Every structure is written in structure tokens, then in C-alpha cells.
Amino acid sequence: MKHKEELIQSTIQQKGLSRCDSFHGTIEFIGKRWMGIIIYHLLDGPKRYHELLFEIQGISDRLLTERLRELETHGLVVKKVSEPTSRKVEYELTKIGKDLEQIISAIFKWVRDNGCNAYDGKK
DSSP states (O other): OHHHHHHHHHHHHHTTOGGGOSHHHHHHHHTSTTHHHHHHHHTTSOEEHHHHHHHSTTOOHHHHHHHHHHHHHTTSEEEEESSTTOOOEEEEEOHHHHTTHHHHHHHHHHHHHHOTTSOOSOO
């Protein structure tokens, strides 16, 4: 078991995810306000900033920018500029970002199966 944990820690550090070095830290990171929803919307493919802002009702400009930077810093999202002279920028999940698809889908399934009020954050 110890060898497996060491291997996981080594992989996490190699991918630049030192701040998400534990299960608890990873859950906290993904569970940050709007983080899971942003990942969910990027599962469909690359999106421009304003597409995300339009699709994610209620998120502020500032918070979307902050969350995208965090996702980029942790290697889950890459910011792509289509042309060097263009301001056209798209955000796309990296491989490790795409690896979250099963987890995000499982959470959505759980909510669907248990109703939206299964957990409302107030308990």
C-alpha cells in the first residue's frame, strides 16, 4: 500500500499538482465554487471565455477568470491562442482534466438519482 501511495505522490508532483497532493485536497479543489461546473462545460470541447460565461449562469467575470487560472496552474486546462496576433483564446481540458469526466458524470448521476435537494449545502 505504501508503494502505491508513493507512486501516486510522485505522479502528482511530476504533473505539477503539488497543491492537490491528497484525496482531501483534490476534493476541496474540485469542490470549489463553480470549479466542477467549469470542468463539466469544458468536457464538450474547447470553449472561448464568453461561451463559458454565457453557459454558466450566475458566475461573475472575476470568478470565472480566477477559476480558469487555477485550473491552468494545476494542469487541468490549457489556454490556447489561435493566432499570435489575435485575441481569440480558447480554454481546453488537458488529459488529466479530461480524466475527471467519469467523476463529474458520476456526481451528476448521483444528483439526478437523488434529487437536487439531496444536498443543498446548508446541512
